[in-house]
Amino acid sequence: MQAKLIIAATDFSANADKAVEKAISLAARRNADLVIIHVIPPVLNHSPLMQESLINDAETAINDLAVRLCQLSQEELENRYLSKTSYPKAEGLCLEGKAAPEILRLVEERGAGLLVIGATGDAGLPGALFGSIASKLLRKAPCSVLVVRAEDKGD
Numbered sequence: 001m002q003a004k005l006i007i008a009a010t011d012f013s014a015n016a017d018k019a020v021e022k023a024i025s026l027a028a029r030r031n032a033d034l035v036i037i038h039v040i041p042p043v044l045n046h047s048p049l050m051q052e053s054l055i056n057d058a059e060t061a062i063n064d065l066a067v068r069l070c071q072l073s074q075e076e077l078e079n080r081y082l083s084k085t086s087y088p089k090a091e092g093l094c095l096e097g098k099a100a101p102e103i104l105r106l107v108e109e110r111g112a113g114l115l116v117i118g119a120t121g122d123a124g125l126p127g128a129l130f131g132s133i134a135s136k137l138l139r140k141a142p143c144s145v146l147v148v149r150a151e152d153k154g155d
Contacts, residue, residue, distance in 0.1 A: 003113025003144075005033045009103050009137075012038065012076060015118035019148035023116035024085050026146075032113070034090040036081050037106060038073045039099040040066070070094040100136040108142055116146045 008023035010016040020036055027034035077092030095102045107115055117134050138145050 003030060003032050005035065005110055005112045006030075006114045006116060007103070007107055007110070007112045008034065008036045008116040009099075010036060010038050010077075010081075011099075011118070012080065013118060013120075015120055015148070015150045017080070017118075018150050019116050019118040019146075020081050022146065022148045024081070024087055024090065026114070026116070027089065028087050032089070034087065035093055035106070035110065035112075036077055036090065037093045037095060037103065038077060039095045039097060039102045040069045040073055041099070042066075042097060066096055070096060099133045100140070103133075103137060104140055104142075112143050114144050114146060115141050116148060119147050119149045 003026075006023050006027045008020045010020050023034060023036070026032070073094040074092060077094065082090055082092050093106075095106065103115070106112075115137060117137055119134060134147055138147065
């Protein structure tokens, strides 16, 4: 496999950290571009039960919150991963939306040759949800997918 672009998705869990480490190592060995992404969920899902006036009144605050969450996520990508690697072809990117569709959209849009993800996220419900996302990505990704487990020791 000679991927020109590797995308690594993170939810900032310990397992995702291992996946990003693996992606950095693979990208460096293959001289590939690397995009490390984090997807923040939609801040507000419109419901038919919500009155239009409530949505309009809250829209500015919601947009501000989404922008702030994306800024915080971008800072976390920088602090947690990018500032700790000397690999010059790595970039961080924050997306907003449902995780699996946004990751798949970026993979297709950028023509990634490899997607690297953690097997599960944090413990409890988020872990179950990220595990579900990993399953969706395995089934639907148009490229190879590397699922990294926390206990994985080899390259």
